[in-house]
Amino acid sequence: MKIADFHQRLADLGAKPRHIGRIDRAWLQGWPLDTGTRHQQAQDFLPLSVRAAMPQLSETLDGLVRLRSEHPAADGSARLLVELGDGQMVESVLLPRGGLCVSSQVGCAVGCVFCMTGKSGLLRQLGSAEIVTQVALARRFRPVKKVVFMGMGEPAHNLDNVLEAIDLLGGAGGIGHKNLVFSTVGDPRVFERLPQERVKPALALSLHSTDAELRHRLLPRAPRIDPQELVERGETYARQTGYPIQYQWTLLEGINDSLEEMDGILRLLKGKYAVMNLIPYNSLEADEYRRPGGERIVELVRYLHSRGVLTKVRNSAGQDIDGGCGQLRARATQVEKI
Ligand code: SF4
Numbered sequence: 001m002k003i004a005d006f007h008q009r010l011a012d013l014g015a016k017p018r019h020i021g022r023i024d025r026a027w028l029q030g031w032p033l034d035t036g037t038r039h040q041q042a043q044d045f046l047p048l049s050v051r052a053a054m055p056q057l058s059e060t061l062d063g064l065v066r067l068r069s070e071h072p073a074a075d076g077s078a079r080l081l082v083e084l085g086d087g088q089m090v091e092s093v094l095l096p097r098g099g100l101c102v103s104s105q106v107g108c109a110v111g112c113v114f115c116m117t118g119k120s121g122l123l124r125q126l127g128s129a130e131i132v133t134q135v136a137l138a139r140r141f142r143p144v145k146k147v148v149f150m151g152m153g154e155p156a157h158n159l160d161n162v163l164e165a166i167d168l169l170g171g172a173g174g175i176g177h178k179n180l181v182f183s184t185v186g187d188p189r190v191f192e193r194l195p196q197e198r199v200k201p202a203l204a205l206s207l208h209s210t211d212a213e214l215r216h217r218l219l220p221r222a223p224r225i226d227p228q229e230l231v232e233r234g235e236t237y238a239r240q241t242g243y244p245i246q247y248q249w250t251l252l253e254g255i256n257d258s259l260e261e262m263d264g265i266l267r268l269l270k271g272k273y274a275v276m277n278l279i280p281y282n283s284l285e286a287d288e289y290r291r292p293g294g295e296r297i298v299e300l301v302r303y304l305h306s307r308g309v310l311t312k313v314r315n316s317a318g319q320d321i322d323g324g325c326g327q328l329r330a331r332a333t334q335v336e337k338i
Contacts, residue, residue: 001064001129003164009057014047022046024172028132030139033058064133070141075315082137084130088123090152092134098145102134104162105153110185111221112206114250114281114289117152126153128164135169146179150204150248156187163197170199178202178243185222186230195240204246204277205234209256210264218256231268238273244310245274251297252281253290262303269309276304276311 010020022045026033033054046054068081068089076096082103083089090103107123108115138144147169149155155162166182169175180201184190194200209215210227225233234245247269251257265276278300280291292300297313304311 001060001127002161003128003132003168006057006061006129010050013053014049019046019050021172023050024168025174027061028136028139028168028173030136033061061129061133061136064127064130065137067137078141080138080141082134084126090126090134092138092151094138094141094144095146095148098143099148100135100138100144100146101148101151102131103151103153104131104149104155104158108153109157109221110154110219112185112208112219112250114218114252122153122157125158125161128161128168131161131165132168132173135173145175146181147173147175148181148183148204149201150181150183154185154187155182156184156190159187159189159193163193166201167197167199170201178241181246183246183248185219186225186233187223188225188233191233191237194237200241202241202243202246203234203237204248205230206248207231207265208249210261210268214256218252227264228268231272231274234274235272245272247274247276248279249276250279250281251292251300253292253296255289257292257296257300259303262300265304266307266309270307274310276309277314278311279314279316282316 007020010023015023023033063085065085066083068083070078070080072078078094080092080094081089082092084106088106090106092103093101095101104126105122105124106126107120108117109122111118111121135144135147149162149166162182166180170177170180177199178201180199181204182190182194182201183204183206185206190203194203206219206222207215207227207230208218212224212226215227216222216224231245234247238245249256249265269276278297280297281289283290291297301311301313
């Protein structure tokens with residue numbers, strides 16, 4: 001379901017924009033719409049026809065996403081395995097300090113070689129209402145002040161739904177616009193659409209290599225945009241919005257952790273309004289990819305940082321509980337097949 005469909009249903013029942021705004025705020029806070037006392041007063045302001053339909057509307061929204069299981073990790077994060085209305089599953093991740101990582105697709109068509117989600121291909125898009133309901137669900141556990149679109153899926157491949165979700169989260173959802181982070185492998189449509197939006201999110205760009213050929217091998221179905229052009233387009237958006245670009249770099253031992261690659265990063269990012277996030281790969285048993293050792297990671301961070309590129313190490317949240325994107329869902333799906 002799209003948010004616009006839900007709003008239309010309310011309007012057909014006689015709700016005015018101010019009523020719809022109240023209902024959205026209650027929905028996105030994770031409050032039950034039909035019972036409870038906290039928003040009872042707000043309900044009293046609604047037209048009778050809307051109040052009468054509330055139990056049914058509430059049931060519809062509750063059926064969009066359901067918590068299948070929760071997996072708390074030692075680092076304070078928790079992965080939520082979320083079941084959609086048709087039985088498909090996605091992951092949301094509660095991050096420390098009020099962050100939430102949400103999914104925008106079931107599966108993904110980009111097929112990054114190091115990503116479990118990419119292995120299944122694209123199964124289906126999430127509707128905008130399914131995307132924002134992940135936030136409402138998470139808020140039943142803890143406050144959410146930041147939402148990153150870095151879960152399952154390439155947000156640029158579901159652009160209308162993701163932008164509709166961002167618009168609502170940055171409005172009735174009460175999330176600061178720079179705390180909404182749109183993550184992409186660099187689809188050119190993103191650079192055309194985002195600057196036109198009322199709510200302009202921050203942007204994370206998955207770089208992973210400065211060598212165009214290697215990048216194509218790692219991200220086989222990402223648009224073939226040259227890394228230099230990607231950075232230039234990112235820089236334009238960063239200057240328009242006033243938020244730095246977050247560059248994502250999954251560190252794979254022996255593949256993209258060489259000093260030549262680090263020099264490539266310096267060449268592209270020095271002087272740019274950017275943060276480089278090095279994400280050591282979350283290795284699985286019997287995996288063809290490995291993360292570099294701890295000392296090597298520190299060496300790389302120092303190398304970049306001391307030469308003028310702000311660099312951080314970001315570990316996948318919850319590494320003790322299948323922390324890589326899609327690993328939890330893959331395991332749950334395997335268990336179901338046994
Ligand atoms: Fe898709 Fe992101 Fe996984 Fe790449 S890393 S396959 S873009 S979900």
